[in-house]
Amino acid sequence: MTSGNIAVIDIGKTNAKLALVRRSDQSEISVITRPNAALPGPPYPHFDVEGHWQFILDGLASFHTEHGVAAITITTHGAAGALIAKDGSLAAPILDYEHTGPDDLAGEYNAIRPPFAETGSPRLSMGLNLGAQLHWQFMNDPSLRERVFHIVTYPQFWAHRLSGVLATDVTSLGCHTDLWNPFQHQFSSLPQTLGIAEKIAPPRKPGDVLGTITSEVARRTGLCVETPVFCGIHDSNASLLSHLVTRKPPFSVVSTGTWVIAMAVGGNPVTLDPALDTLVNVNAFGDAVPSARFMGGREHDLALGGPAVQAKASDMLEVLSNCSMLLPAVVSETGPFAGHQTHWVGGEPPKGSGQRSAAVGFYLALVTSHCLDLIGHRGPVIIEGPFARNAAYLKMLGVAASSPVVPTESSTGTSQGAALLVAPNEAQQHQIPALTVADKQLNDAFLRYATEWNSSLIKD
Structure with a gap:
């Protein structure tokens, strides 16, 4: 069993990170970042x-020199895959999934994609369905299909570069790709329809060891050539993992970041509505998880419209008293309020x-x-x-959801969750005590606002 420090490649939509996590207590020894800005073409x-x-290799070398690296694992955002040629x-x-190109062929794609009942994937705009990306890419470049020998999901693109081993993982395939049937634990009918069933790399569990680093990576970073590379995981499922192994439903x-992903474990039975951006995620153990999402991190930045100032x-109290409120949706393309136009009521606070x-x-x-x-949802x-x-x-959510709200201490919960792939049985809870609004009068003010x-x- 691997011991020592775990390097985690953590590619979010806004930033790319490399974190070094101490296995013994899952604490973060070091985190470095770079912007994940898309290139224009x-x-x-x-x-x-x-x-x-280059950022990853330089960071691995630095981490290993300063602290030592015993294993590498990966977590990334969803809605991304890599088309691999014969030479690797x-x-x-x-493709950046926010590119609108796939929308040009929406009608054609809608005619071939499997239904929500098969995939748990809502039909999303742009390239947010990986299947729509692939369809659009193949239709726009007729020679591409012949040039593609393998297709991998995004965490496994980095795993392949590190180890040379091809794979997909169940959490990334289960992230609204249209390519996976989470109820049957197998590919959906879409890969066959697209003619790529033989090209998609085999699905693996995120905690599988794919292999060891290549001799070139070892030379470039100074890591031991026997350093294991773990398969990798979709980022919101990395956040979920530690709780799956330490909590009872x-x-x-x-999981908050560019996207806010809410995932219910052991909740009440519900009928998910794909029109409201609810969906079925697949957790690290391959099980279906009812989920909902919106672009909360991006909405936060857009709505502030300036520097973030900590609210005292x-x-x-002033906002509660004035009932100054923002209505959805700041990013109107996604989420449960897609199509709504945001506006302020009760007065707009100064930026x-x-x-x-x-x-x-x-x-x-x-x-x-x-x-x-x-x-x-049920429970904390x-x-x-x-x-x-x-x-x-945190305070408003606790009142609105009528539930204990438990914030975690980690600045990069996805990185710590991904590190657990190395040793999931050693998970520890790193949480601040649950927040409550103790003052009844203040609690009532939050409740009136909600x-x-x-x-x-409803009035809108």
């Missing part, structure tokens, strides 16, 4: 994989103020609470990622 907007690769290089750049985990108690931060935090909490309702709500440090968000916010949605 040609042939289309795509991820800067070569820039990331990319047959085409990795029911509970929900809310007095700021929250750069604590009141603005409080009102935006309340907004994000109320959308999160709505997502939790849609997936049959664990918050992973940057929103775990947003007091306005009630008025929901009433305003």
Whole structure:
């Protein structure tokens, strides 16, 4: 069994990170980041994989020199895959899923994609369904299909570069790709329809060891050539993993970042509605998990419209008193309020103020609470990622969801979750005590605000 420090490649939609996690207590020894800015093309907007690769190699070398690296694992955002040529290089750049190109062939793709009942994947815009990306790429480049020998999901693109081994993983395949049937634990009918069934690499569990690093990676980083490379995992499922192995259901985990993903474990039975951006995720053990999502991190930045100022108690009280509230959706292309136009009611707090931060935090909490309702949430709500440090968000969510809200301490919960792939039985809970609004009068003010916010949605 691997001991020592675990290097985690953590590619989010906004930032690429490399974290070094101490196995003994899952603490983060070091974290470095670089922006994940898409390159404009040609042939289309795509991820800067070569820039990331140099960043990863340099970071691994630095981590190993300073602390030692015993294993490597990977977590990335979903809705991305790599088309691998015969020589192991990319047959085409990795498409940025926010490119609108696939929408040009939406009608043709809709005619061939499997139904929600088969895949648990809602029909999403742009390239958010990986199947739609592949269909669009093959239709726009007739020679591409012949140049592609293998298709891997995004965590396994990095695993392949590190180890030379080809794979996909069940969590990435289960992330609204249209390519996976989470109920039968197998590929959906779409790969056969697209003519790529023989090209997609075999699915593996995220905790499988694919192999060891190549001699070239060992030479470039100084790591031992026997350093194992683990298969890798979709980022929101990395956040979920530690709770699956340390908690008894029911509970929900809310993974926050560019996307806010709410996942219910052991919740009430519900009928998911793909029109509301609810979906079935697949966890690290291959099981289906009812989920809902919206672009909360991006909405946070857009709604603030300026610097983030920590909201004080007095700021929250002023917003509650004035009933100044933001209505959805700041990013109207996705989420349970897709198609709604955002606006302020009760007065718009000035940008750069604590009141603005409080009102935006309340907004994000109320959308999160709505997502939790849609997936049959029960029990405590664990918050992973940057929103775990947003007091306005946490306090409003606890009241709106009528549940204990438990923020985690980690700044990169996805990295610690991915590190657990190396030794899931050694998971430890790194959590701050559950937050509650102890003052009844203040609690009532939060509750009135939440009630008025929901009433305003109906009026709209």
